[in-house]
Amino acid sequence: MSISSPDPASASLTPAIAAGLLSAFVGFASSFAVILQGLIAVGASQAQAASGLMALSIAMGLCAIILSLKTRMPISIAWSTPGGALLAASAGQEIAGGFAGAVGAFLICGALLTLAGLWKPLGRAVAAIPPALANAMLAGILLGLCLAPVKAVAALPVAGLSIVIVWALVAKFKRLYAMPAAVLVTLGFIIAGGEISAASLGSLWPQPVLVMPAFSASALLGIALPLFIVTMASQNIPGIAVLQANDYRPDPAPLFRATGIFSLLGAPFGGHAVNLAAITAAICAGPEAHPDRDKRWIAAVVAGIGYIIFGLLATAATAVFSAAPPVLIQAVAGLALLGAFANALVMALSEAQSREAAAITFIVAASGLTLFGIGGAFWGLIAGGAILALTRWKRGT
Template identity: 45%
Template sequence: MLLKDMSVSAIVAGFVAVLVGFASSVAIVFQAAAAAGASSEIIASWLLALGIGMAATCIGLSWYYKAPIITAWSTPGAALLAGSLQGLSIAEATGVFIFTAALGLIIGLSGMFERLTRLIPPSLASAMLAGILLQFGFAIFQSMQSEMLLVTIMCISYVIAKATVPRYAILLVLVSGLVIVIAGGQLDLSHLELSITRPVWVSPEFSLSAMLGVGLPLLLVTMASQNIPGVAVIRASGYQTPVSPIIVSTSLSTLLLAPWGAFSINLAAITAAICTGTEAHPDTKKRYIAGIAAGVSYLIAGLAGATVVALFAAFPQTMIAALAGLALISTIASNLQTTTADPDYREAAVITLLVTASGISFFDIAAAFWGLIAGLITVLVQKIGQRFIST
């Protein structure tokens, strides 16, 4: 069954998802670890633990549900930790990770998160996701200002491939980008060294102030900025996989791997959209291969640690930005269509889209959460107004 469903496009989608995820946010993970005073060995162990956890959940969940379930570390969570772990020891930070994972596990087992997601209208969920992804679409053309030739060739490759061999569009975009980068001498491999990462155990220390001051915000940010958009990606692609078991799996993985540095393993949003779209495979039943491929890529990245990070860092950021944006165009289009499809929720959905796309952030919680809140409040006010008028 696995070999029969395997395709180059799905494998490439999984690899691109990991490439984009690592290249776009691994520096923030480094900053978070450094804020707690982690040594270079411990930082490498963080990447190993995260890689193993994300690999296990991607492969296991995608295989079991036959759907592309993509997990990731919490980038907003890493940013929060980078600004909140100052003054804490690495042992206290580990205690925070265990505390947050335990709370996430309770939420998953209780079914609270799944009941919450069912209350969100599909139009609003799609609008929130579109608002997040628009920034990546804009980045394609913003990248042209600094790398006109590279990004233009990638865009031309995308348009031609989508018209002729749509299944391999992102692969051809990746190859065209690599050709231009190598030909232009922009691929810097001078700092690349082969090495295997070793796990480093850190015995946790539990500080009440750290758990309340850092652990609770980390939980809220992860649930609001990662898991809710992650569920929106899954639902928007037509998969009806149960949410609670996924939250349980990611939280349990975090809990078990926290002493080695797994600060938060959760549903992916941006990178998940790369694996759930038509570019991964036209048949929705065969896109789960992209999830398994992403898991294998995560495992290799975690084991190789600093080597893989150096490899990803060798690619120009403009290439990564253009690659991510082009891989998400179809997903952006389908979510924009769903956003305005239902006239009863159209205005609320557009408000959700605008607030999310604005990038505002309050209390260290990302715009996606506030966009959803604004949309839900609009729906509530409209329903109250309609009842008032009808009476």
């Protein structure tokens, strides 16, 4: 009697479960410091920041589960890490209404994301923004945070150097684990500092905080529109590309629409935006998740469950990291964004014809400029767009 080789379709689900758990852990641990830093920068209290982190985690978990079950594809969802960096770059910028004004901007962004899935011309309009300018704006937003590790080394040499060295060593062998390792080292220094107490942790049970939104033109132009653009250009569109690279062909419109709806649901509780994942999507959509591509959706469902669990721990996570010196949290956030910054800068300056316009977009976005209550990200895109239009007009193209 011959023994046949196992059918890939009947292979164990263990790889899919493991890939989903890894995706959730990496997705949360690698960038939650960016989200906390961003929410606090636009006026959130510790309780409101914890609520926002919880709302985002649960929203992206539920969205991933629903979309993956419906499509039977590994649809991975993440929070908008570039969006969190945009918020962090807004530190010091006057926002009408404080955090309530920021929540109003989050709602507008969610509405725009939903509209992009309902009205195709809007999605095409975002895709029509010259990639060089979109990447230059993103690089300008990220620059300030990417300088934070250097500042941390200057301010707290032992802790700062330890975090950077561990991150670099782990990245040399397995880049996927570099940020979780840096987070664990940071956690060790926080605990060693003795700043955490039972009182500071408070209740470990999640405490959602409902924020009544306020709306203003400055928040619309300074937060909502740049947040929508970076979320679409740096997350949703690359997320579709990752799925296509793994031979999945979903209709983008329903996916954009779903992320917009869940962004709207999370916004009143402090969540800025959820979107299609790009980096963690590769974990769930690749062959390592399961030899049978028709079973990889299970990995995305498991990742969604993992995000919900992490969301329920958001209050404790926020309390622990709020006990740390702000420069250390900024350093961890900066390390998490180095790859995105480098990629955005390379893409921004890769074409000679748009290089000058991209450079101007980058400089203005990174400058911290605020005019009429509107931050540098918006003005960078306007300035770069004007230079690019002038360049093309002079060339007659």
